[in-house]
Amino acid sequence: MPPPSDSRNDPFSVLGLAARFDLDPSDVERAFLQRVAAAHPDHVADDLPGPDQDEAEAVVARLSNAREALLDAERRAVALLARMGGADASADRSLPVGFLQEMLEVREAMEAEIAAEGDAARQRWGRWAAERRTGHMNRLRTWFEAPTPPLAEIRRELNAWRYVERMLEQLDSRPGTGSV
């Protein structure tokens, strides 16, 4: 297995938290606040030379990025897989069989129904995508807790989950091209 990714980029290491998929958000916030208090630029004396101030700001930015990554379930899973030495999305683009075709048809139906019905359709598809999200999270939770997490399956699950999140991101924005 390849070594874990650079610990400066690993949000679990940055915040000193146990690397697991099920994390209590309040634990993330507590770890973040403790470390920020220790590193905040305001705590660095004004008469110190510039580099110290810059370094403190860089540390706070890293802590802030790590906090955001761990509070987001999808990004948390991505970080966990990276720690385990799994492939990233550009190295392994695999998807469940038939998934892209299903997603194309779902997106077309979603756009047509939103064009015809507006918010009622938006809410219905929002619920559909949220259910899908729950399914992805449940499967990932099981796999991450397995004695030997199946890295390829986890990557494929994450790849599929991205499309569902993309759908949610675009539910409220301008439609694509399907209904033109």
Place this chain on the structure above:
Amino acid sequence: MAYGPKIIDHYENPRNVGSFGTQADIKTRRDVGVGLVGAPECGDVMQLQIKVNQENGLIEDAKFKCFGCGSAIASSSLATEWLKGKTLDEGLAIKNTQIVEELALPPVKIHCSVLAEDAIRAAIADYKTKNGIATQAEQSAAH
């Protein structure tokens, strides 16, 4: 982020949006090649179709659907314009870097042009498979 006029034009007025038939139709039509691709980095979905003149082998029409960001829509719109009138080999010669250059895509959106190139390749490969034409991968595997 500031976008150039060409990308905005293709996003606001995408060319050649649509399909040469229902999803079931285009799967079986031998004169149509279908490429369905996705970008796992962002979750965009793109389908590109070519319609080939069986007499002269030229791509006489192209259509696309794209569920993604403005850059992905603009990249696939441009790709369909470029494909028309080309041979299959000329279509395969279209490179994502040409799309990047034409639309002045910012670095974070280069993967959108890669998606369009992937879609072109997939559509041409589908056409070749349907018509019993060996793809380059198959040719090199045979050697």
